[in-house]
Amino acid sequence: MSLYKRIVTSSAFQEAVATAGAWYLRSAWYTSSKIFDPADIYETIKIPAILAMWHGQHFMMPFVRRNDPRHRAKVMISRHRDGEINARAAEKLGVGTIRGSGAHNREFNRKGGTVAFIQMIEALNEGYNVALTADVPKVARIAGLGVVKLAQHSGRPIYAVALASSRRHELDNWDRSAVNLPFSRIAVTASEPIFVPQDADDAALEAARLRVQNELNRLTARAYEIADRKGPQS
Numbered sequence: 001m002s003l004y005k006r007i008v009t010s011s012a013f014q015e016a017v018a019t020a021g022a023w024y025l026r027s028a029w030y031t032s033s034k035i036f037d038p039a040d041i042y043e044t045i046k047i048p049a050i051l052a053m054w055h056g057q058h059f060m061m062p063f064v065r066r067n068d069p070r071h072r073a074k075v076m077i078s079r080h081r082d083g084e085i086n087a088r089a090a091e092k093l094g095v096g097t098i099r100g101s102g103a104h105n106r107e108f109n110r111k112g113g114t115v116a117f118i119q120m121i122e123a124l125n126e127g128y129n130v131a132l133t134a135d136v137p138k139v140a141r142i143a144g145l146g147v148v149k150l151a152q153h154s155g156r157p158i159y160a161v162a163l164a165s166s167r168r169h170e171l172d173n174w175d176r177s178a179v180n181l182p183f184s185r186i187a188v189t190a191s192e193p194i195f196v197p198q199d200a201d202d203a204a205l206e207a208a209r210l211r212v213q214n215e216l217n218r219l220t221a222r223a224y225e226i227a228d229r230k231g232p233q234s
Contacts, residue, residue, distance in 0.1 A: 018088030025093065025180075029063045032165065032184040035226055041190045042066055048124050049193070050158045051131040052147045054216055055140065056175035057163050061131055062093040064161065064188060074098050074123045076116055076132040098123065098130070117150065124154045134160075134212055140175045143213035148196055148205050157193030158208075160215035164223035187226035189219040 007013055038044070047070050053061060065073045074096035077087045087097040100116025120130045136144040151158045165184035171177040180186070194215070196208045224230070 014085050014088060018085050018092060021085065021089040022092040025059060025062070025089070028165070028180045028182045028184070029060055029186070031182040032180075032186045035185065035187045037187065037189045037222065037226060041188075042071075045159065045190075046157050046193050047071070047129060048127050048156055049129050050124070050147060050151055050154070050156055051129060051161050052134040052143075052158050052212055052216065053131065053161050053163070054175070054220060055133040055135045056171075056173075056177035057220070058131075058133060059177075060163055060165070060180050060186065061161070062090055062095045064163070065095065065129070070127075071129065072096075072127070073129040073131055074120075076100060076120060076130070095131075096123075096128065113146075117146070120150055121154050124150075124156050131161075134216060135175065138174055141213075141217065143209050143216065145205060145209055147212060148208045151194070151196040151208070152198055152200055152205065155198060157195050158191075158212060159193060160191040160212055160219055162189045162216060162219035162223040163187070164220070164227040166227045166229075185227055185229075187223040189223045189226070191215040191219060 036042075051061070051064070051073075061075070065071045075090055076098045077083045077090065078100070083099070087099065090097055098116050098119045100113050100119075120132070123130050130150070132147060132150075134143040134147045136142045147158060163180075163186065164178065165180040165186045167181035167184040169179040169181065171179065194208065194211055197204065200208065
């Protein structure tokens, strides 16, 4: 193993990066103004809920959780090295973690997808909100069936959620990650609850998947409109 790999995989390095990341995210959130659309989302959300977002918009999501016992949450994070840093940062921000990720092929079990799915069901049954990215792995802005099947088997609603900040640095990577900068105007948008019947057939699951995908795209556009003060404002 190279010296570089030994360093970046060491617990000390990962802990230091996670601590710095959590500190940065706190500063970005608490120095920014916030706009929620709809404004009454916290009063109307059907808890426990499944929060679905696009990958690349997830950095500030730990702060969407309110400091209220009803809003306790867990987030699904991959077992990858970068996921370890993200998981440590999330826990420093008061969000529990479920480790695992989806996959296109037979690697689903190796990546912990099955175990994570069961743990998400258990978390919802225990009253936790569960957050996860909806994208097909490494395919941006295309929703997979995972979040829909989670709603089907748990009986809990999906809320599509998007977040944008007026000051940001957009990366040229597969998920179009936006690094939210301090002293911004942050917009958080959310959908109506999306329920999936437990007896849903393949056609119904596909319809639900498309609805989640379309809602996430609509809400993403809306969040950027609000953050950038473009288009009609609430």
